[in-house]
Amino acid sequence: xxxxxxxxxxxxxxxxxxxxxxxxxxxxxxxxxxxxxxxxxxxxxxxxxxxxxxxxxxxxxxxxxxxxxxxxxxxxxxxxxxxxxxxxxxxxxxxxxxxxxxxxxxxxxxxxxxxxxxxxxxxxxxxxxxxxxxxxxxxxxxxxxxxxxxxxxxxxxxxxxxxxxxxxxxxxxxxxxxxxxxxxxxxxxxxxxxxxxxxxxxxxxxxxxxxxxxxxxxxxxxxxxxxxxxxxxxxxxxxxxxxxxxxxxxxxxxxxxxxxxxxxxxxxxxxxxxxxxxxxxxxxxxxxxxxxxxxxxxxxxxxxxxxxxxxxxxxxxxxxxxxxxxxxxxxxxxxxxxxxxxxxxxxxxxxxxxxxxxxxxxxxxxxxxxxxxxxxxxxxxxxxxxxxxxxxxxxxxxxxxxxxxxxxxxxxxxxxxxxxxxxxxxxxxxxxxxxxxxxxxxxxxxxxxxxxxxxxxxxxxxxxxxxxxxxxxxxxxxxxxxxxxxxxxxxx
Amino acid sequence: xxxxxxxxxxxxxxxxxxxxxxxxxxxxxxxxxxxxxxxxxxxxxxxxxxxxxxxxxxxxxxxxxxxxxxxxxxxxxxxxxxxxxxxxxxxxxxxxxxxxxxxxxxxxxxxxxxxxxxxxxxxxxxxxxxxxxxxxxxxxxxxxxxxxxxxxxxxxxxxxxxxxxxxxxxxxxxxxxxxxxxxxxxxxxxxxxxxxxxxxxxxxxxxxxxxxxxxxxxxxxxxxxxxxxxxxxxxxxxxxxxxxxxxxxxxxxxxxxxxxxxxxxxxxxxxxxxxxxxxxxxxxxxxxxxxxxxxxxxxxxxxxxxxxxxxxxxxxxxxxxxxxxxxxxxxxxxxxxxxxxxxxxxxxxxxxxxxxxxxxxxxxxxxx
Numbered sequence: 001x002x003x004x005x006x007x008x009x010x011x012x013x014x015x016x017x018x019x020x021x022x023x024x025x026x027x028x029x030x031x032x033x034x035x036x037x038x039x040x041x042x043x044x045x046x047x048x049x050x051x052x053x054x055x056x057x058x059x060x061x062x063x064x065x066x067x068x069x070x071x072x073x074x075x076x077x078x079x080x081x082x083x084x085x086x087x088x089x090x091x092x093x094x095x096x097x098x099x100x101x102x103x104x105x106x107x108x109x110x111x112x113x114x115x116x117x118x119x120x121x122x123x124x125x126x127x128x129x130x131x132x133x134x135x136x137x138x139x140x141x142x143x144x145x146x147x148x149x150x151x152x153x154x155x156x157x158x159x160x161x162x163x164x165x166x167x168x169x170x171x172x173x174x175x176x177x178x179x180x181x182x183x184x185x186x187x188x189x190x191x192x193x194x195x196x197x198x199x200x201x202x203x204x205x206x207x208x209x210x211x212x213x214x215x216x217x218x219x220x221x222x223x224x225x226x227x228x229x230x231x232x233x234x235x236x237x238x239x240x241x242x243x244x245x246x247x248x249x250x251x252x253x254x255x256x257x258x259x260x261x262x263x264x265x266x267x268x269x270x271x272x273x274x275x276x277x278x279x280x281x282x283x284x285x286x287x288x289x290x291x292x293x294x295x296x297x298x299x300x301x302x303x304x305x306x307x308x309x310x311x312x313x314x315x316x317x318x319x320x321x322x323x324x325x326x327x328x329x330x331x332x333x334x335x336x337x338x339x340x341x342x343x344x345x346x347x348x349x350x351x352x353x354x355x356x357x358x359x360x361x362x363x364x365x366x367x368x369x370x371x372x373x374x375x376x377x378x379x380x381x382x383x384x385x386x387x388x389x390x391x392x393x394x395x396x397x398x399x400x401x402x403x404x405x406x407x408x409x410x411x412x413x414x415x416x417x418x419x420x421x422x423x424x425x426x427x428x429x430x431x432x433x434x435x436x437x438x439x440x441x442x443x444x445x446x447x448x449x450x451x452x453x454x455x456x457x458x459x460x461x462x463x464x465x466x467x468x469x470x471x472x473x474x475x476x477x478x479x480x481x482x483x484x485x486x487x488x489x490x491x492x
Numbered sequence: 493x494x495x496x497x498x499x500x501x502x503x504x505x506x507x508x509x510x511x512x513x514x515x516x517x518x519x520x521x522x523x524x525x526x527x528x529x530x531x532x533x534x535x536x537x538x539x540x541x542x543x544x545x546x547x548x549x550x551x552x553x554x555x556x557x558x559x560x561x562x563x564x565x566x567x568x569x570x571x572x573x574x575x576x577x578x579x580x581x582x583x584x585x586x587x588x589x590x591x592x593x594x595x596x597x598x599x600x601x602x603x604x605x606x607x608x609x610x611x612x613x614x615x616x617x618x619x620x621x622x623x624x625x626x627x628x629x630x631x632x633x634x635x636x637x638x639x640x641x642x643x644x645x646x647x648x649x650x651x652x653x654x655x656x657x658x659x660x661x662x663x664x665x666x667x668x669x670x671x672x673x674x675x676x677x678x679x680x681x682x683x684x685x686x687x688x689x690x691x692x693x694x695x696x697x698x699x700x701x702x703x704x705x706x707x708x709x710x711x712x713x714x715x716x717x718x719x720x721x722x723x724x725x726x727x728x729x730x731x732x733x734x735x736x737x738x739x740x741x742x743x744x745x746x747x748x749x750x751x752x753x754x755x756x757x758x759x760x761x762x763x764x765x766x767x768x769x770x771x772x773x774x775x776x777x778x779x780x781x782x783x784x785x786x787x788x789x790x791x792x793x794x795x796x797x798x799x800x801x802x803x804x805x806x807x808x809x810x811x812x813x814x815x816x817x818x819x820x821x822x823x824x825x826x827x828x829x830x831x832x833x834x835x836x837x838x839x840x841x842x843x844x845x846x847x848x849x850x851x852x853x854x855x856x857x858x859x860x
Contacts, residue, residue: 100764110764118783295761397744411633412517412643421523421629424744429707431788453762453789457707460749461782464772467764 010035011346013339014109014125016096016290019047020328021320021335022131023075028339029129030087034346037123038079039094039111045079046072047133048153049328068328094121097458098466099128099290107294107315110466112458120462127315127342130291130303131335132455134284134321137437138174139383140393140401142244144280148251152182152281164189170277171254173197173242176377177327180229182279187232194273195235197242197256199263199380243270243386245278254278263380282379284325285437289455291318301449307360308351309338317342326370333363384441393442394435396428404442416450419443426450429457493522493824494816495678496632497831499641502676505835509641510670512663514648517636518629520680521823524792526703526740526748527628528716529825532568532620535584536591538849539801539822542829544592545845547622549828554626557638561631562743568623568716569598569606571614571777578615581720585618594621609712611779623716625740628824644670652690652813660690660812674838676814681795683803683817687852692809695855696818698793700759702752702766704774707785708745716740717777718751733766737773739781747781749774751821758793796820797855804830804850805837814838815852 011034015026018040026038038045050072082088094111102108102124109123136153138144150158152174158164169192172183183196229236239259246253258269291303296311298304302324305311309319319338320331336359344351354360387393389402407413407422416432416439419425425439426432431452432439440447458466499511513519529550534540554563572578585595596619603617604610636643644665651664652675662671677694679686687694718738738750752766767789775782795818797803802823803815816834819826829845836843 098764293762407633410637411630412636412645413633414516414645415519417523418516418518418629421518422633427705427744427746427788429787451790453767454786457785457787459782460704460706460771460775460784460786463704463768463786464775464782466768 011127012037012125013127013129013342013346014039014099014107014123015129015131015339016040016099016109017047017131017133017320017322018042018045018090019131019133019320019331020049020075021133021322021331021338022047022129023079024332024335025129025131025317025319025339025342026088027075027078027082028336029343029346030082030339032340032343032347034087034343036082036088037091037125038088039091039096039109039123041093041095043092045076045090048156049331071332091121091123095456096290097454097456099130099294100467101294101313101315105315108467110458112456112462118459118462120466122467127317127346128294129317129319129338129342130296130311130322131318131320131331131338132287132290132322134286134325135433136178137282137285138280138434139282139379139438139441140387140391140435141242141383142386142388142391143247143251143254144245145392145395146245146247146251147249148247148276149245149278149280152176152178152279155182155186155277155279159185159189164191168192168277169194169275170279171195171197171242171256171273171275172279173254173256174281174283175199175379176281176283177373178281178283179279180226182281183234184228184232186279187228187234191277193232193234194275195237195256196229197240198236198238199241199259199383200377201239202376203238241265241380241383241386242278242280246272251276251278259380259382263382265382265386282437283377284321285433285449286322286325287455288322288449289452291316291322292449292451293453293455298449301447305334305338308341309334310341324367324370326366330363330366330370333359333366337363379441387438387442393438394423394425394428394432396430396434397424397426399423399425401442404439408443413443415445416440416443416448419445420450493518493525493628493632493635493827494680494819494830495676496635496639497827498676498678498816498834499831500635500639501828501831501835502838503639503641505839507835507838509639510644510672511636511639511641512644512647512649512665512670514646516645517643518632519645520682521792521794522628522632522680524701524703524790525628525821525824526738526750527562527626527631527824528738528822529624529626530568530620530716530822531588531593531622532570532595532618533718534588534822536587538845539826540588540591540593541845542802542804542826542850543822544622545832546826546829547624549832550624550626550825553635553828557631557634560634562627563624563631564626564743565621565624566715566740568620568718569603569617570620570718570720571603571610571617572720573614575615577720578617581618595619596621607714607717609778609780610717611777617720619715625716625742626824627743631824649686649689652686652810654691654810658811660810674812674814676816676834676838678816680817680819680823681793683795683815687807687813687815690807690810690813692807692813692852693855694797694803694815694818694852696795696797696803697755698758699796699820700752700754700756700791700793701750701821702763702770702789702791704749704767704770704786704789706747706749706781707787709741709747709784710745711741712780713739713741713747713778719773719777733763733769735766735769735773737770737777739774739777746787747774747784749781749786753794753821760791762789762791794821795823799854801849802826802830803852804833805843805847805852807852809853
């Protein structure tokens with residue numbers, strides 16, 4: 001592959017999100033002669049996935065994690081090389097709140113940056129590639145709002161920031177593959193992990209032998225985590241759930257119980273486990289706000305994308321968890337395809353039907369695998385019954401399960417939007433990102449992503465001036481590559 | 493909202509009511525409204541008469557439904573941005589007073605007494621104590637529950653059933669027929685479609701509006717505050733985007749910012765120019781809002797008829813069919829009087845207001 005160095009007139013692609021999908025996309029597009037601006041909210045590229053618990057990575061450099069780390073190192077190196085060559089500008093700490101089609105046919109991406117995220121930044125581009133990732137979901141249970149109860153992803157962030165102190169006690173609970181690295185990461189950091197409470201039965205996985213056989217790496221990863229849990233003496237309780245979190249000022253203990261086949265707790269199995277931290281997660285949901293604001297069609301909770309990772313809006317691609325949650329490896333494959341497709345089409349050479357067979361095969365295999373995981377790691381059907389009327393479900397607006405149930409029973413609500421209108425559940429700062437799946441479950445209706453035109457809150461003073469100088473030709477300050485001027489022939 | 497009010501007043505007049513909606517409660521324009529109960533933006537005429545009747549009825553319902561519908565008799569403050577504008581506004585208010593509206597001129601000091609956080613240097617305004625507010629989705633849901641009507645959500649009307657003589661005898665839904673000697677078309681922005689199912693014509697069209705919602709704040713905007721040019725926009729026939737700031741605090745904390753108007757059909761994409769204009773207008777009125785975050789925005793489609801008056805009453809072309817739609821941006825406010833008048837007509841009582849200006853057959857086919 002020959003890297004070309006794009007000139008100022010090269011087509012310009014804005015990639016939103018610098019996780020696995022965005023990184024792979026930016027690299028693939030930049031290597032093919034497209035000018036890329038990579039916007040990301042964090043100071044460093046990597047996204048949520050490569051913000052791995054440092055302790056776990058240091059622990060023993062185990063093979064599977066090492067493999068992921070090598071991949072990330074390669075991506076980071078590639079990014080640095082493209083930045084140095086002026087092919088990619090990495091817009092760090094850019095919090096994108098809106099993206100729109102510009103009147104002249106291009107796109108404008110609106111971000112907030114600077115101290116306090118108060119400064120507007122706009123990027124004009126010929127095409128947009130959404131790699132906005134996903135966010136964690138947590139289903140409520142009595143006591144889940146106590147201090148000390150954190151999300152599984154929140155626990156990972158605490159690990160990274162060094163906020164986890166050795167000697168603490170923790171329980172990791174919920175469902176999904178994310179619980180394993182969280183538990184091992186906490187244990188490796190010296191936390192006494194009293195139990196890993198998984199409501200699903202991962203024993204069901206081997207029955208899906210064909211999809212698994214195609215994933216030796218995934219099996220090795222699973223075996224590795226299992227070995228680590230064993231080494232740290234973490235008790236693994238599958239088909240169990242946290243029934244309630246206890247504490248007055250903050251978390252002191254949890255009650256866990258075994259589940260029957262119908263997802264109900266089995267009488268007589270409840271036990272109390274003392275712990276200071278409960279890390280709980282019930283999987284991920286795609287971030288679709290920017291896609292929705294651009295008018296892209298959604299398929300269920302995710303952005304719809306075709307074989308080339310194109311959305312149904314011309315000029316907008318999507319890759320990674322925002323098109324369906326499936327893990328980092330899948331995001332890499334999708335990002336790579338999206339970046340190549342965008343480059344090919346922006347440079348006027350539409351790809352043939354079999355343009356990237358290897359990436360397409362990887363993508364197909366990983367999607368099949370993630371479908372298997374999805375089928376196994378689903379919240380138990382009886383979770384809603386364990387949520388008492390007094391339990392707060394929407395934390396921003398302090399709406400209880402009882403108010404949600406009453407809106408359905410007495411006021412004629414039948415979908416999430418109407419429940420929201422009648423109870424304010426999901427109207428607060430997080431705009432229902434946290435509680436919408438729970439609200440849907442308790443209201444007995446299907447979860448559908450609600451329409452949120454702003455991907456994050458934006459000061460009215462910024463909104464009032466947004467796009468004021470739209471229509472420029474891309475020569476504005478925000479649009480300059482930070483490697484400009486050093487662009488001579490660094491490509492291979 | 494209008495359907496809910498019709499159900500409430502018709503039930504209370506002794507009728508057996510079935511309320512049918514293809515979506516959930518408040519699923520159409522009601523769920524996208526601010527809940528304005530305004531007299532201030534209406535010039536003397538049939539709509540103002542309807543608004544004044546509605547205001548009294550809302551106050552009565554507020555006693556009954558209490559805080560459940562978040563009724564607030566907060567009053568409106570209309571602000572002039574120039575001395576010329578103030579003169580025009582005061583003349584407008586003069587006419588309203590003659591028609592029975594409470595409208596108190598505000599010298600600058602009085603204006604800032606009412607709204608201390610307004611931008612400095614404004615020449616004055618008018619205070620409208622009768623303007624008030626409800627939370628529209630809650631209002632619709634509680635009125636329906638209070639009505640005792642049978643509520644069938646998720647039922648789509650696919651046909652209006654008629655006798656060989658042409659009179660309505662009910663509706664067909666995708667989940668069965670519902671027989672009734674009278675059918676009220678309270679389908680709002682989609683009222684024209686329902687009229688067409690009954691074989692008649694009502695040119696209801698959508699006029700898109702956005703509302704910006706801020707993070708929750710301690711109460712700093714006390715009334716419904718808007719700029720005097722709002723009135724001109726409301727009455728305008730233009731298809732182009734118009735925005736004039738309407739700013740108000742809510743019981744729940746967020747500040748709501750309207751009001752944009754554009755005729756773009758049922759386009760549901762979020763338009764940055766419209767949202768930007770709303771933010772700019774609001775920060776001009778209340779500079780402190782520049783640092784306040786917008787959390788979200790929502791959009792809705794106001795049902796408007798060519799002369800900006802609703803269609804209320806029996807349709808002489810189809811015996812048994814009644815219309816209660818086309819209230820444009822005032823449907824929440826005008827719902828009570830509309831429901832009350834429809835109930836009077838359905839039970840053979842003379843209506844409290846002359847319905848002639850609201851006749852559904854006042855449009856020719858061409859006027860659409």
